Amino acid sequence: MSSKKDWFTDWFNTKYYHILYQHRDDYEAQVFMTNLVKYLEIPKGNSILDLACGKGRHSIFLNSLEYKVTGADLSINSIKHASESKNESLDFIVQDMRLPFPVKVDAVFNLFTSFGYFADDTEDIRVIENIKNSLNKNGVAVIDYLNVQKxxxxxxxxxxxxxxxxxxxxxxxxxxxxxxxxxxxxxxxxxxxxxxxVKCLTLERFEKIISAAGLKIKNTFGDYNLHSYDRENSNRLILIIAE
Ligand SMILES: C[S@@+](CC[C@H](N)C(=O)[O-])C[C@H]1O[C@@H](n2cnc3c(N)ncnc32)[C@H](O)[C@@H]1O
CATH class of the missing domain: 2.60.40 (Immunoglobulin-like)
Incomplete structure (x- = not known):
C-alpha cells in the first residue's frame, strides 16, 4: 500500500499546502455544507465522517449544526491543528482512507478533491468499500471531486x-x-x-469504481450551490452515493 514517499503524505502535511490553498476557506465550506445537509435532509444528531478532513473546516461547521462529527485525515499536522476544536460530539483521528474506518456513521463526506490520488484503481475501490462498510443502514456518501473535463x-x-x-x-x-x-x-x-x-476520473469512471464496491451514484451536482452537473461548464463533480 503506501510508502512514506507517497506525495500526498508529504505535501498535505506541510504548512505550504495551507498557504497555497488559503482561498479554500471556512466560508466556502459553510456554504457547501449548509446546502448539502439541507438537500440530504440529514437529521440533527446524526453522525458524519469527514473523510480526509484536513484542518477540519467542514467538520467544525457540521458540528456547529448539531451533527456528531468525526474528521479523519492522514496528515498528522492537520489532525493536530483540527483537534484543538475537539468536543464531546467532534472528534479527529489520523486515518489512511485505504484502511477500514473505526466508526459507523450515517453519512460519509469526502470533500474538495480528496480522492483519486492512488495509481491503482483497486485502491480507489477499496476506499469506496471502506466507506460502504462504515455506513449505517440507509446511509449516504458524498464525493466532491474536480470536473476533470473542464x-x-x-x-x-x-x-x-x-x-x-x-x-x-x-x-x-x-x-x-x-x-x-x-x-x-x-x-x-x-x-x-x-x-x-489526481486521477482523470470522469463520471463514467466513478460509476465503475463505485459499482465495483457495491454502491450506486444517486445524483450529481456541479458546484457548491448544488446546480446540476454539466460536463462542459461545471467546476466540480459532486456525487451523491448510496446502496
Ligand atoms: C485537498 S485536501 C482537502 C482537505 C479538506 N477536505 C478540505 O476541504 O479542506 C486533501 C486531504 O486528503 C488527505 N489525504 C491524502 N491522502 C490520504 C489518505 N490516504 N487517507 C486519508 N487522508 C488522505 C490530505 O492529508 C489532505 O488533508
Missing part, C-alpha cells in the same frame, strides 16, 4: 502566485491518466518542490 480544457501550463511573501511557481500537465500540478518555491534560501497528482 479542468483539463482550462489548464494553465505555468503560473506564478504570490502568497504570504512566497512566490509559488506552478506548472500543470496531463500525463499517464493524471492531472499533475508541480509546485516550486524558495523560502529563506531553501528551494522546495512538491507535486499533486
Amino acid at each position: 479542468t483539463i480544457e482550462n489548464l494553465i501550463p505555468n503560473e506564478t502566485i504570490f502568497l504570504d511573501d512566497i512566490e509559488f511557481q506552478i506548472s500543470k500537465e496531463v500525463k499517464n491518466d493524471f492531472i499533475i500540478k508541480k509546485i516550486e518555491f524558495t523560502v529563506e534560501g531553501k528551494y522546495h518542490n512538491y507535486y499533486e497528482r
Whole structure:
C-alpha cells in the first residue's frame, strides 16, 4: 500500500499546502455544507465522517449544526491543528482512507478533491468499500471531486502566485491518466518542490469504481450551490452515493 514517499503524505502535511490553498476557506465550506445537509435532509444528531478532513473546516461547521462529527485525515499536522476544536460530539483521528474506518456513521463526506490520488484503481475501490462498510443502514456518501473535463480544457501550463511573501511557481500537465500540478518555491534560501497528482476520473469512471464496491451514484451536482452537473461548464463533480 503506501510508502512514506507517497506525495500526498508529504505535501498535505506541510504548512505550504495551507498557504497555497488559503482561498479554500471556512466560508466556502459553510456554504457547501449548509446546502448539502439541507438537500440530504440529514437529521440533527446524526453522525458524519469527514473523510480526509484536513484542518477540519467542514467538520467544525457540521458540528456547529448539531451533527456528531468525526474528521479523519492522514496528515498528522492537520489532525493536530483540527483537534484543538475537539468536543464531546467532534472528534479527529489520523486515518489512511485505504484502511477500514473505526466508526459507523450515517453519512460519509469526502470533500474538495480528496480522492483519486492512488495509481491503482483497486485502491480507489477499496476506499469506496471502506466507506460502504462504515455506513449505517440507509446511509449516504458524498464525493466532491474536480470536473476533470473542464479542468483539463482550462489548464494553465505555468503560473506564478504570490502568497504570504512566497512566490509559488506552478506548472500543470496531463500525463499517464493524471492531472499533475508541480509546485516550486524558495523560502529563506531553501528551494522546495512538491507535486499533486489526481486521477482523470470522469463520471463514467466513478460509476465503475463505485459499482465495483457495491454502491450506486444517486445524483450529481456541479458546484457548491448544488446546480446540476454539466460536463462542459461545471467546476466540480459532486456525487451523491448510496446502496
Ligand atoms: C485537498 S485536501 C482537502 C482537505 C479538506 N477536505 C478540505 O476541504 O479542506 C486533501 C486531504 O486528503 C488527505 N489525504 C491524502 N491522502 C490520504 C489518505 N490516504 N487517507 C486519508 N487522508 C488522505 C490530505 O492529508 C489532505 O488533508
